Amino acid sequence: MKVGDLIEIKKDGKVYRGVLMPHHAFSGRNIIVIKLENGYNIGIKVDKNCKIKVIKSFERRSAKKPKIPFDENKKTVALIGTGGTIASYVDYETGAVHPAATAEELALAVPEIFDLCNIDAKILFQKFSENLSPKDWQKMAREVARQLNNKKNGVVIAHGTDTMAFSSAALSFMLKNLNGPVVFTGSQRSSDRPSSDAFLNLMNSVRVALSNIGEVVVVMHNSISSTGCYIHRATKVRKMHSSRRDAFVSINSNPIGFVNENGIEFFGGYRKKTDGKVKVMPKLNENVSLVYFYPGMTREEFERIVEWKDGVVIAGTGLGHVNEDWIPSIKRLTRQGIPVVMTTQCLYGRVNLNVYSTGRKLLKAGVIGGEDMLPEVAWIKLMWVLANEKNVEEAMKKNIAGEISERREIRSLHAKNFI
Amino acid sequence: MKVGDLIEIKKDGKVYRGVLMPHHAFSGRNIIVIKLENGYNIGIKVDKNCKIKVIKSFERRSAKKPKIPFDENKKTVALIGTGGTIASYVDYETGAVHPAATAEELALAVPEIFDLCNIDAKILFQKFSENLSPKDWQKMAREVARQLNNKKNGVVIAHGTDTMAFSSAALSFMLKNLNGPVVFTGSQRSSDRPSSDAFLNLMNSVRVALSNIGEVVVVMHNSISSTGCYIHRATKVRKMHSSRRDAFVSINSNPIGFVNENGIEFFGGYRKKTDGKVKVMPKLNENVSLVYFYPGMTREEFERIVEWKDGVVIAGTGLGHVNEDWIPSIKRLTRQGIPVVMTTQCLYGRVNLNVYSTGRKLLKAGVIGGEDMLPEVAWIKLMWVLANEKNVEEAMKKNIAGEISERREIRSLHAKNFI
Numbered sequence: 001m002k003v004g005d006l007i008e009i010k011k012d013g014k015v016y017r018g019v020l021m022p023h024h025a026f027s028g029r030n031i032i033v034i035k036l037e038n039g040y041n042i043g044i045k046v047d048k049n050c051k052i053k054v055i056k057s058f059e060r061r062s063a064k065k066p067k068i069p070f071d072e073n074k075k076t077v078a079l080i081g082t083g084g085t086i087a088s089y090v091d092y093e094t095g096a097v098h099p100a101a102t103a104e105e106l107a108l109a110v111p112e113i114f115d116l117c118n119i120d121a122k123i124l125f126q127k128f129s130e131n132l133s134p135k136d137w138q139k140m141a142r143e144v145a146r147q148l149n150n151k152k153n154g155v156v157i158a159h160g161t162d163t164m165a166f167s168s169a170a171l172s173f174m175l176k177n178l179n180g181p182v183v184f185t186g187s188q189r190s191s192d193r194p195s196s197d198a199f200l201n202l203m204n205s206v207r208v209a210l211s212n213i214g215e216v217v218v219v220m221h222n223s224i225s226s227t228g229c230y231i232h233r234a235t236k237v238r239k240m241h242s243s244r245r246d247a248f249v250s251i252n253s254n255p256i257g258f259v260n261e262n263g264i265e266f267f268g269g270y271r272k273k274t275d276g277k278v279k280v281m282p283k284l285n286e287n288v289s290l291v292y293f294y295p296g297m298t299r300e301e302f303e304r305i306v307e308w309k310d311g312v313v314i315a316g317t318g319l320g321h322v323n324e325d326w327i328p329s330i331k332r333l334t335r336q337g338i339p340v341v342m343t344t345q346c347l348y349g350r351v352n353l354n355v356y357s358t359g360r361k362l363l364k365a366g367v368i369g370g371e372d373m374l375p376e377v378a379w380i381k382l383m384w385v386l387a388n389e390k391n392v393e394e395a396m397k398k399n400i401a402g403e404i405s406e407r408r409e410i411r412s413l414h415a416k417n418f419i
Numbered sequence: 420m421k422v423g424d425l426i427e428i429k430k431d432g433k434v435y436r437g438v439l440m441p442h443h444a445f446s447g448r449n450i451i452v453i454k455l456e457n458g459y460n461i462g463i464k465v466d467k468n469c470k471i472k473v474i475k476s477f478e479r480r481s482a483k484k485p486k487i488p489f490d491e492n493k494k495t496v497a498l499i500g501t502g503g504t505i506a507s508y509v510d511y512e513t514g515a516v517h518p519a520a521t522a523e524e525l526a527l528a529v530p531e532i533f534d535l536c537n538i539d540a541k542i543l544f545q546k547f548s549e550n551l552s553p554k555d556w557q558k559m560a561r562e563v564a565r566q567l568n569n570k571k572n573g574v575v576i577a578h579g580t581d582t583m584a585f586s587s588a589a590l591s592f593m594l595k596n597l598n599g600p601v602v603f604t605g606s607q608r609s610s611d612r613p614s615s616d617a618f619l620n621l622m623n624s625v626r627v628a629l630s631n632i633g634e635v636v637v638v639m640h641n642s643i644s645s646t647g648c649y650i651h652r653a654t655k656v657r658k659m660h661s662s663r664r665d666a667f668v669s670i671n672s673n674p675i676g677f678v679n680e681n682g683i684e685f686f687g688g689y690r691k692k693t694d695g696k697v698k699v700m701p702k703l704n705e706n707v708s709l710v711y712f713y714p715g716m717t718r719e720e721f722e723r724i725v726e727w728k729d730g731v732v733i734a735g736t737g738l739g740h741v742n743e744d745w746i747p748s749i750k751r752l753t754r755q756g757i758p759v760v761m762t763t764q765c766l767y768g769r770v771n772l773n774v775y776s777t778g779r780k781l782l783k784a785g786v787i788g789g790e791d792m793l794p795e796v797a798w799i800k801l802m803w804v805l806a807n808e809k810n811v812e813e814a815m816k817k818n819i820a821g822e823i824s825e826r827r828e829i830r831s832l833h834a835k836n837f838i
Contacts, residue, residue: 128777130740134715162736163714242738242768289720292711292734294795295582296553301708304723315711317581319661321549349661358547376713 004058007034009044010051016044017055039112039199041191068107068121069114076118077154077209078147081106082140082167083127084160086187086198099126106158109191110202117210120152129160129167129186134383137170138282144175144182145278154181154209156202161186161239161247164218168234169377171216172401173384176279178214178271184234185219188245197221197245204229204259211264214273215402217256220248228260233270235377235403238347251347252372253405271402285310285386290379292345293322299329306333311382311392313341315375320344320351320367321358327365334366339392343370343378368396371404378403423477426453428463429470435463436474458531458618460610487526487540488533495537496573496628497566500525501559501586502546503579505606505617518545525577528610529621536629539571548579548586548605553802556589557701563594563601564697573600573628575621580605580658580666583637587653588796590635591820592803595698597633597690603653604638607664616640616664623648623678630683633692634821636675639667647679652689654796654822657766670766671791672824690821704729704805709798711764712741718748725752730801730811732760734794739763739770739786740777746784753785758811762789762797787815790823797822 001007001020009016009032018034021041031043046052081087087100087109100106100123107113107121124143125136144155159167168184175182185205187198197220205219208231216234223246232250241247257266288311291302306312312333316322320342322330330340342351342362350372353359363369370378381403382396389395398404420426420439428435428451437453440460450462465471500506506519506528519525519542526532526540543562544555563574578586587603594601604624606617616639624638627650635653642665651669660666676685707730710721725731731752735741739761741749749759761781763770769791772778782788789797800822801815808814817823 128740128743128775130712130714130736130777131742131744132714133742162740166714239737239765240767242763242765242770244768247765247768286715290711290713290716292709293549294709294798295549295551295585296705297709301724305720317549318658321547321581323550323552324547325550344661346658346661346666348659349663349666351661356547358549379713 001052001054002058005054006056008053008055009034009046011044011049016042018042033193039110039203041193041196041199043195066108066111068104068119070118074117075153075210076120076151077156077206078152079106079113079119079121080140080143080147080155080157081121081123082125082129082132082136082157082159084129084158084164084186085190086185086201087126087158088190088198101126110199112199112203113206116203116206117153120147127160129163132160132163132167134170134284134286137167137174138284140167141171141174141280141282144171145280148178148180148182148278152180154183154211156183156185156205156209158202159184159186161188161220165234165237165239165248166376166380168216168218168237169403170284170380170384172234172403173381174280174282175216176281177274177276178216179274179276179278181209181211181213181273182216183209183219184217188221188243188247195245200227201229203261207259208264212272213256214271215256218248219259221245222258226260228258230255231257231259231264233402235401236374236405238374238376251374252349253402281384281388283387284383286383287311288313288379288383288386290315290375292375293317293326295323297323299323299325302326303329309338311339311341311386313343313370313375313379313382315343315345316351317345319349319355319359320353320362320369321356322362324358324361327361330362330367331365339368339382339386339396340366341368341370341378341382341396343373343375345375347374368393371397373403420471420473421477424473425475427472427474428453428465430463430468435461437461452612458529458622460612460615460618462614485527485530487523487538489537493536494572494629495539495570496575496625497571498525498532498538498540499559499562499566499574499576500540500542501544501548501551501555501576501578503548503577503583503605504609505604505620506545506577507609507617520545529618531618531622532625535622535625536572539566546579548582551582551586553589553703553705556586556593557703559586560590560593560699560701563590564699567597567599567601567697571599573602573630575602575604575624575628577621578603578605580607580639584653584656584658584667585795585799587635587637587656588822589703589799589803591653591822592800593699593701594635595700596693596695597635598693598695598697600628600630600632600692601635602628602638603636607640607662607666614664619646620648622680626678627683631691632675633690634675637667638678640664641677645679647677649674650676650678650683652821654820655793655824657793657795670793671768672821700803700807702806703802705802706730707732707798707802707805709794710734711794712736712745714742716742718742718744721745722748728757730758730760730805732762732789732794732798732801734762734764735770736764738774738778739772739781739788740775741781743777743780746780749781749786750784758787758801758805758815759785760787760789760797760801760815762792762794764794766793787812790816792822
């Protein structure tokens with residue numbers, strides 16, 4: 001029995017049929033993982049009550065090389081690979097899992113996609129997302145516009161999850177007049193693991209890419225016990241867990257909707273796609289700092305970080321505060337025309353510089369209140385605004401890509417289950 | 420009718436009796452706020468159907484100056500004022516709300532406390548919490564130990580909410596062998612506002628201070644629709660909303676319990692108070708940086724921040740990653756004996772440097788994995804460990820004050836109500 005063989009396992013009166021996957025380092029010793037015909041991976045504990053037989057060996061199965069199908073009656077979605085766990089590919093010859101190196105490997109990683117649409121796959125680059133830079137966001141934006149202006153119904157970007165929320169927020173500001181959905185997706189567990197979310201995230205992303213949304217969104221698993229994903233507005237989403245499959249959470253906003261095999265359920269308003277052409281405004285002023293304030297961080301430390309910068313975003317405490325020692329330094333920056341934007345490291349809630357005297361002093365020192373923007377989104381926005389808008393303060397306070405939302409109430413911030 | 424008068428309002432067949440509070444800038448024009456006899460504030464919309472009469476004018480009410488009672492049959496709790504919204508005091512003579520300047524004002528802010536115990540109040544200092552520094556944590560730790568070693572059953576520290584989680588975490592490491600509960604509390608709305616949480620937080624904190632807990636905890640409102648508070652372990656709690664009364668959330672851990680007028684319900688294990696004397700180990704090495712990584716943050720920026728530091732905590736992405744460009748700089752630090760600790764900016768979840776190659780390279784460069792510690796808690800711990808422990812790596816990986824928890828599953832991270 002070799003990796004890639006189609007096998008059948010009988011256990012406790014049940015029959016499981018699927019392709020044998022490579023053994024994963026995180027799986028138990030007696031666990032074997034098979035990929036079922038519907039695309040899901042399951043892990044089965046092998047004991048003496050199990051009966052296993054090989055239905056078709058890999059050599060016979062793979063005699064006819066898989067080909068990328070094309071059906072002219074179906075819509076076409078562009079699938080852009082940028083790296084990350086989702087773009088990993090199981091090599092049944094060697095048993096290894098490696099990054100999809102070619103467009104074919106990427107497209108064939110989840111062949112079930114072809115039931116939904118045609119796929120035009122492209123490897124834009126292959127990087128762990130922690131190694132991406134703003135230059136990579138610009139490349140992605142240009143490629144997405146090229147694809148959407150070339151008769152694709154939508155675009156799916158396979159991306160590492162670590163900085164996916166940064167990249168997708170950046171594209172939200174760079175892409176104007178979207179004539180189709182731009183969907184970022186990733187996976188928290190590689191596709192050879194029994195609990196892999198790669199298959200579901202990719203299938204649901206393609207469903208969203210075929211919709212009438214005209215926004216940049218992140219489509220990721222919504223819970224560990226469903227086949228569905230939330231559709232998050234890219235400027236409101238944050239990776240809030242290091243390893244869970246439902247790590248992506250909309251902050252200060254509901255997700256746009258929910259998607260599973262039955263389709264999309266929308267929770268509220270969203271921007272619909274247009275008929276025109278997508279415009280790209282990829283320019284950024286990268287000389288902007290994001291500074292997390294903490295008690296004991298001195299004015300000198302702050303000054304060293306922001307020296308020679310063209311803009312500064314601070315993640316302050318509570319309603320948007322820093323130690324009042326910093327205020328003279330901040331005033332000096334704003335007097336030189338360097339915008340200083342205040343956000344809150346609470347993440348949830350809105351900045352309000354009118355409640356306490358520290359806030360009022362910051363306002364007087366020329367600080368721009370960042371409303372309910374996430375610190376990292378305000379940082380990306382400031383880079384974009386400095387390169388594209390004349391009135392920086394006005395632009396920072398205006399909702400450009402869904403990054404500032406109306407006031408609302410949520411019921412509780414506590415994780416659902418405790419106790 | 421003047422502020423401080425005891426008044427009665429008849430409206431829609433109901434009668435409300437209480438002390439007229441100053442008009443708050445955030446309340447509507449026709450809203451008057453009264454403090455009921457049970458200590459709660461309510462706002463009532465005044466219209467032509469309301470009947471208002473003065474029961475007792477302030478001058479007559481205040482003829483006998485309030486005095487701090489003492490009942491020798493009751494336990495005694497120390498109430499330490501450090502500033503912040505909770506320690507504000509309504510001056511019925513002027514109608515103004517100002518910080519409690521004397522121990523009497525602090526103790527009498529919520530006179531209902533005296534039904535529970537005797538209060539020994541003290542103003543340690545009066546600062547907005549964004550202006551506190553590690554020196555202030557040391558002052559607090561020494562004062563708490565002095566009080567607990569002087570026959571107090573417990574200590575309540577009234578503190579601004581902005582950096583309360585920092586201060587309370589610091590005291591968790593500094594105070595050893597606790598012979599009574601150390602309870603931090605604050606308020607998100609000042610005591611003249613109809614929605615003020617000051618009364619409930621203080622009452623519930625005193626209830627906890629009378630318990631058998633031997634830990635530093637944060638007691639804050641658990642929801643906007645209950646009279647109860649969660650008891651959070653100080654090393655696991657974070658202010659997660661800029662303005663909500665239930666802003667404090669336990670991360671990667673359940674709260675220790677729930678408290679309201681019916682008593683305390685414990686959710687799990689906690690450390691019980693000892694019989695001995697409290698020891699203070701207040702030393703810190705303040706020369707430690709906390710660095711939030713973001714894409715495009717260059718190695719040069721990182722180097723400028725950590726230059727001449729004795730320790731560095733990084734809030735990386737996902738399982739604990741940074742751009743691989745940083746790795747040579749990190750290696751240079753660890754070779755010089757400067758510890759570099761990795762945490763995750765996801766906040767939820769655990770660092771794992773064994774899954775991806777970036778993590779393995781970081782491990783090889785000498786990075787210490789920060790388990791499931793919050794970035795700011797790891798930063799405080801490293802300052803404490805550098806000043807008090809010989810083997811820094813061993814100490815950082817060991818659970819000292821509840822800051823590292825066992826692996827566990829939570830059901831969902833999404834705010835409960837959306838949709």
